[in-house]
Amino acid sequence: MMKPQVKVLDTVIQRLKSLDNPCFGKLFGIFGKNTHIILGLQLNNEPEDNDLYALPAEIDFCGFFEAFGETRNTQEVLKQCSSIEVTDNPIFLQVKLTIQNDIQCSVICNNQINNTSYSLVSIQEVYTQFVHLRLQGDLQITSEQNKQSVSDSFATLRKTIASGVMAFIFPKRNIILVTSDSESGIVGLTGDASFGEICQDANIEGGSKKKKQNQTLELEIVDINLIKKVTNDPLSGEIKGHSPVVVVNKKQLDFLAIPIRVDFLATINKDTxxxxxxxxxxxxxIKYLRLYENVLQKYLERYKIESSANIPETLHFFPKDCGHFLTRIVFSNTDDVMKKEREQLHKLLLLNMTTPVFRKTLQYQFVKAERLNGPLRNVHEGIKPTNNDGKVCLVRGDYEYYHYCQNKMDDNGWGCAYRSLQTLASWYTLQGYVDREVPTFKEIQTCLVSIGDKPNTFINSRQWIGSTEVNYVLNSLLGITCKILYVSSGEEMSTKGPELVNHFETQGSPIMIGGGVLAHTILGVDYNQQTGNLKFLILDPHYTGDENLNVIQNKGWCGWKSVEFWDKTAYYNMCLPQVPKGI
Incomplete structure (x- = not known):
């Protein structure tokens, strides 16, 4: 038998190379023409972790990895691989814990471990070959409120779905997939084209292509609706064996009536x-219903559900360090549990424990929200570098550019510090560190009044704020602490290179700076340690125009500035927001 070609997503290798302790875990991948593509991994988990997430359909458990010191447990690997059903040739990645963490790939054939080569593949390369199907539809279960009855109800529902009574519709296209209405199971299309040809032919309406920020990655998402056929096939030959029987039971029972909004993904090759x-x-x-049942059963053990008041929510994530979708089903009133589960997920998936990935605000946005004249994101991208020949340290992650006169509000001449504060707040929201929207002017003013910093007359006024107030608001509304860096004159800004480099390297958040009557946002620095020369990447909130990136960059509203940019006669306070610990 020919050995399969093995490709491994580069993010998988990166996480394996970061290991420093022996461990054992699973590999997940997708199969093509004699090719295994390893897309994901997970530490060997306990059964109770099965309700934390699910991978898209067609991404299957296909092998193991083991990080070891001097020896590896060959027999344990072979024993574990016998449980893999989707392939006769499971993949085994051996991670020898050294300085470089050498990785050897093997294929299991005839109960033997045979070394083979593998090639790295990027996220961009993978998703030129694959498309995501997003299945949505409405189902319902009615069950007694006990574990066995819930389990039986879900089993019955899964059996019904697998029986052939379901059909699938491509929205706004006359294509329906069924089991036996036609020879191929396709209604509305002659022949049996590949899915990629269908997508290319019409760019199926209801689907979307989404370009990820800061990447060339394009994910093709095709929406498909699930419906239940209400008539039988004419030749099904179904015969009722007897009349319906009604059983009356007058015992008082607690029932659950839960509407299930199916929302799940499949990752398929375009050649399918x-x-x-x-x-x-x-x-x-079926995979979605299994995840739903696991989450519901665990919730029932903790809480009593009254009727259908508490409906779980489906969240999809596409963490860049994973390179694939993960689906979670959560109850919104269990924040303490969700925090614990996020920590479990980071450990299971070998993700760092400092950067949020699975907070609700970071769920994947399938349809880009259209915000009329809304803030642009990351307007510094594409700015020409300086000629300073120094160490360049920039803001990490996404932020929104807030400036004068947005949302038809005339704050020209007094709102620059408010706008800089909003830019800082947007960074924390978009990174998932906080679960709230960017504060409005009124929320900022109300906050300062509520903490006793301003009188009641401050609300709805046009009074300025400075770096001190920015610090208070970030701490009070977002729970963010800040460091304050002070200079007695603009000229003294030239001495702050090391502190600013350290901030962007360790925190990565934008900085608000206030001096005199002006406020700005610092997005990065270019510090030449040899010459001492320092340049600042400035985002200027005093811009009053439309959301036009060319104007913003070409006219210097976002760009590199020298020390001369700062007023020599004014003192400055810099507000350096710190990154909170925890995920």
């Missing part, structure tokens, strides 16, 4: 024939 999609979508629905 359309006639093969039906079974993949059935698998998606």
């Amino acid at each position: 024939q359309l006639s093969k999609i039906y079974d993949i979508l059935i698998e998606s629905a």
Whole structure:
């Protein structure tokens, strides 16, 4: 038998190379023409972790990895691989814990470990070959409020879905996938084209292509609706064996009536024939229901659900350090539990424990929100570098550019510090460190009044604020602490290179600076340690125009400035927001 070609996503290798302790875990991948593509990994988990998340359909458990010191447990690997059902040739990645963490790839054939080569593949390369199907539809279960009854109800629902009574519709296209209405199971299309041809032919309406910020990655998402057929196939030959029987039980019981909004993903190769999609979508629905049941059962153990008041929510994530979708189902009133589960997920997936990934605000946005004249993001990207030949340290992550006169508000001449504060707040929101929207002017003013910093007359006024007030608001509304860096004159800014470099290297957040009657945002520095020359990447909130990136960059509203930019006669306070600990 020919060994399969093995490709491994580069983010998988990066996480394996970061290991420093022996461990054992699973590999997840997708299969093509004699090719295994390893997309994900997870530490060997306990059964109770099965309700934390699910991978898209078609991304299957396909092998193991082991990080070891001097020896590896070959027999344990072979024993574990016998449980893998989707392939006869599981993949085994051996991580020898050294300075470089050398990684050897093997394929299991005939109960033997055979070394093989592997090639790295990037996220961009993978998703030129694959498309995501997003299955949505409405189901419902009614069950007694006990573990066994809930389990039986879900089992019955899964059996019903697998029985062939479901159909799948491509919205706004006359294509329906069924089991036996036509020879191929396709209604509305002649022949059996590949899914990629269908997408290319019409760019299926209801789907979307989304370009990720800061990447060339494009994810193709195709929406598909789940419906239940209400008539039988004419040749099904279904015969009722007897009349319906009604059983009356007058015992008082607690019942659950839970509407289930199916929302799940499948990752398929564009070469997949359309006639093969039906079974993949059935698998998606069943996989979603298993995750839903696990989450619901665990919730029932902790809390009493009254009727259908508490409906779980489906969240999809696409963490860049994973390189694939993960789906979670959560109850919104269990914040303490969600925090613990986020920590478990980071450990299971070998993600760092300092940067949030699975907070609700970081869920994948399938449809880009259209914000009329809304703030632009990351307007410094594409700015020409300086000729300073120094160490360049920039803001890390996304932020929004807030400036004068946005949202038809005339704050020209007094609102620059408010706008800089909003830019800082947007950074924390977009990184997932806080679960709230960027504060409005009124919320900022109300906050300062409530903490006793300003009188009641400050609300709805046009009074300025400075770096001290920015510090108070970030701490009070967002729970963010700040360091204050003071200079007695603009000229003294030239001495602050080391402190600013350290901030952007360790924190990565934008800085608000106030001096005299002006406020600005610092997005980065270019510090030449040899010459002592320092340049600042400035985002200027005094801009009053439309959201025009060319104007903003070409006219210097975002750009590199020298020390001469600062007023020599004014003192300055810099507000350096700190990154909170925890995920």
